[in-house]
Amino acid sequence: MKSIIDDAKLLIFDLDGTLYEDTDHFDYYCRLLQKRVTDEKKQAFWDTYESMKKGTHPVAIGKVYDIKNDASVTVDPMTLQVTKVTSFDGIEWSEDRVKAEFSGELVYDFERLIAIGDGWWLPYATAMHFGLKQADTWECYNATKEYMVTDQFQLSKTPGLKQALYRLKDKKKVVLLTNSEIEDVKRLLHELELNGLFHALYTESEKPLKTKGKLKTILNEYGVQPHEAVSIGDNFINEIAPALLMGLKAVYIQPNSIEVDHENLHIVPTLANAL
Template identity: 50%
Template sequence: MEHMFKTGELFVFDLDGTLYEGTDHFDYYANRLLIDVPEENKQAFLADYEKMKAGDHPVKIGKAYDVKQDAILTLDPITLSVVKVQNWGGDVWPDEKREELYHEKLKFDFDNMIAIGDGWWLPFAAAKHHGVGNCYPRYVETKEYMVTEAFKLEPIPGVSEGLAKLKENKKIVLVTNSDIDDVGRLLKELNLDGIFEHIVTSAKKPSKTDEIFEKLVEQYEVKPEQVVSVGDNFINEIAPALQKGMKAIYIDPLKPEFKHDNLLIVSSLGDCF
């Protein structure tokens, strides 16, 4: 860890799930989506979501979900190529069918090809499978709820002080899919207002991650190996960084046994400080 902080010059942080923790907002999102699930599917939606959270469902963080095919895709962690496809019930597609449909690099979006990189996408996938057409209004409602008195953010001990110290000698930027209003409110709540010298909002990760990394490397005049990407979403922030020769800090409380020379896995950002 010390070596990464010593050799890194530009640190690129994610926001949701990285600078704050907790899962209550995901459950709130699921309950809002439940309103739009057809009556006959509501119980199945809830059952599937609970299974996902327990890790007992084919839909898991780190996979992808093809909405049109209603298919769950297992990806190679670095190349993100599709190595296995399952239907909703967990049955595996024949290799021939998988290779026919998924022989090219996936193009992720927020409608049809979903990178299940964090807890936001579990209720989304369940809702899509069970007949919800548009999930975005309920996502907006959840974001609005997160800046009310009813919702309590969980600042991570040591992170505010740690980032301030890191900023003394390094460049630190924030790249998030959240929009500018959400980001401003969340950073104030986390006592991180003004800590980042550059913020990219509505980043459209992972589809725009490569492009954003390239712009940051050029803007800050650093080499890829001097950049450290920090986040809890392997598909959005970690795999693209490793592909470019950058370093990465992956936040996962389960600390998966995955090794890469340029990768550090921690259970919380607080571990870094």
């Protein structure tokens, strides 16, 4: 495992779920959203979210949530072809309906087709199903981010991460590529005691929609060939598949058993196992 990182000239880290692996804040986010539905829907709201977390619901991490059709879309992340669609209640679409609705490569966006790559998006999909507005999710998301930098919330530091980044920074370029806004990134890095350990911070990156473009920009800025770079993250759709398709190597942080086989891919249960 260490050779894939040791041999690289450029390491591109994700932030949420990568540099810290806590998940309690997802529940906090969901509780804020739950308060915005009517009392008779509150229990169903939470039960739906819990089933998503357990992977027993059609909408789950690794799927795409189709807001327009209130459906779970299964996509091959390496080809971007839709292979299956299931209604929110678990009814599978016919093959003809799938072909009629989704022809060619799927294009992710932040309006209709939402890549459920990590735990942030499960409360969001639950909220959309139960009739909340995107403004509700944005307000609750911002409130959660604010909560995460208070004394009430403590981030768990990955063992050995700070020391490893110090060592790696002296030998290669180490950058951060995240969808988070710059002020949130600075606060989180301060909380994790990782300030000053990255050569550059690329924020508000709009992954997965713009992942490939961002990766190309970073490679060009540092004069590095794709095979000399490693993308490190917990979100297969956002960070891993686009990198592999471009010829980069990748480290996928995934604590659960998963069947993905690629010569340039290494899967670890925690970032501590990769450094």
